Amino acid sequence: MIQKVYGIDFGTGSIKIYRKKDGIIMNERNVIATMGKNENKRAIAMGDEAYLMFEKSPDSISVNFPMVNGGVARLSDMIMLWDYMAAEITAKPKLKGARFYIAVPADFNEVEKNAFKKVIQEGNSKPKSVKLIDKPICDAFGLKIDIDKTAGDMIVNIGADTVEISVIAGGGIVVSRLLPMGGNYFDRQILNYIRKEYNFVIGLRTAEELKKKIITANPSERTADVFGKNMVSGLPENLTVHSEEIYPLVENVFADLSTQITKILEHTPPEISASIENNGIYLTGGSSWINELDQFVADSTYMKVNTTKFAQKTVISGLGYLIENQKLADKYALPLY
Ligand SMILES: Nc1ncnc2c1ncn2[C@@H]1O[C@H](COP(=O)(O)OP(=O)(O)OP(=O)(O)O)[C@@H](O)[C@H]1O
Ligand SMILES: [Mg+2]
Known part of the structure; x- marks a missing residue:
């Protein structure tokens, strides 16, 4: 039997899966639809569906x-969702004997990290091994940062529900902070605002699409139309929303982000921060695509900023690189607890 090796980035917004030699084979919403209750509960759909x-x-x-x-x-x-996914990515529902590497937030404690292990071990997969690798290490490889050579780099991964700010130097992670903020918050703010201000109902999915068009980290003049339901008339209609309306609801988050980055920079030893200054801060994660966020971070931290068009995939492609060179994956795998 050919032994398969998988890498998984369990993101709050979407799950990305890499299979050795095949590349990224799945990128689906981290969502499960079920029917029934208790022991009769069963999955009927997962991911984007x-x-x-x-x-x-x-x-x-x-x-x-x-x-x-x-x-x-x-x-x-989560186990049910994983089992459903596993059945889709392999002809045989049981991934018996496969090896798994899972990217986990570096700032988590052992119990929180081990929960990811349980997802694979307690489901139907029957793996040969499950190892964990810190996400900032994966991000560094995904961003093509030379971990062993760099004198210091800062990676800020802004995802759906988290911001992970990490400093890499001396071949590993110097510090990593996981903050409970990200793109989902903006979606909810937009949805609530439109409901209150206009008596107009849109769903979370529509709010997310609207966000991509009009959210900006600096004040700007953008508009977008959304389709929803007018609660007063009860009729479906279009509504035009301006970015100036949304900006005041979210500007504090950007200010917080810059404060957190600055705080970590201030606590970074000078030789490392000099290197970060020289190389520029790396922004990644899907929410790093927020309009003008790179400019905002650059202006508010007085640092250069690098962005990437692969922002949602830097963790999984870095993890992929590691498992293609499995000795490296094992070098960076966390010790077993
Ligand atoms: N063009 C865009 N503009 C603004 N936000 C975007 C854009 N494209 C995607 N996003 C947001 O990026 C987020 C998803 O990013 P990503 O896949 O990195 O998150 P995740 O890994 O699932 O979550 P986390 O890392 O927080 O657990 C979502 O909130 C999504 O709305
Ligand atoms: Mg992520």
Whole structure:
């Protein structure tokens, strides 16, 4: 039997899976749709398909997001989701004997990190081994930072529910902070604002699409139309939303982000921060694509900023690189607890 090796980035927003020699084989929303209760509970859809059912499904179907703030919040849903995914990525539902490497937030404690291990071990997969690698290490490889050579780099991964600020130097992670903020917060703010201000109902998915068009880290003049339901007339209609309306709801988050980055820089030894200054801060994660965020971070921290068009994939492609060179993957794998 050929032994398969998989890398997984369990993001709060989406799960990315890499299979050795095949590359990224899955990138799906971290969502599960189930029917029934207790022992009769079964998955009927997962990923993007389940996300489409969100806010649209009948009461008999429940659509859940098993992760919150980068961690496993509902273990049984997460295991069910993983089993469903595993069945899709392999002809045989059981990935018996496969090896897994999972990217985990560096700032998590052992229990929080081990929850990811449980997802694979307690499901149907029957793995040969499950090892964990810190996400900032994966990000560094994904961003093509030479971990062994760099005198210091800062990576800021801004995802769906987390911001992970990490400093890399001396071949490893010097510091990494996981903050409970990210793109999901903006979606909810936009949805609530439109509901209150205009008596207009949009779903979370529409709010996310709207966000991509009009959210900006600096004040700007953008507009976008959304389709939703007018609660007063009860009729579906279009509404035009301006970025100036949204900006005041979210500007504090950007200010917080810059404060946190500055705080970590201030606590970084001078020879490392000099190197970060020289190389520029790396922004990655899907929410690093927020309009003008790079400029905002550069202006507020007085640092150069690097962005990437692969922002949602730097963790998984770095993890992929490591498992293609498996000695490296084992070098960076966390010690077994
Ligand atoms: N063009 C864009 N503009 C703004 N935000 C975007 C854009 N494209 C994607 N996003 C946001 O990026 C987020 C998803 O990014 P990513 O895949 O890095 O998160 P994740 O890894 O699932 O979450 P986390 O790392 O926080 O656990 C979502 O909130 C999404 O709305
Ligand atoms: Mg992520």
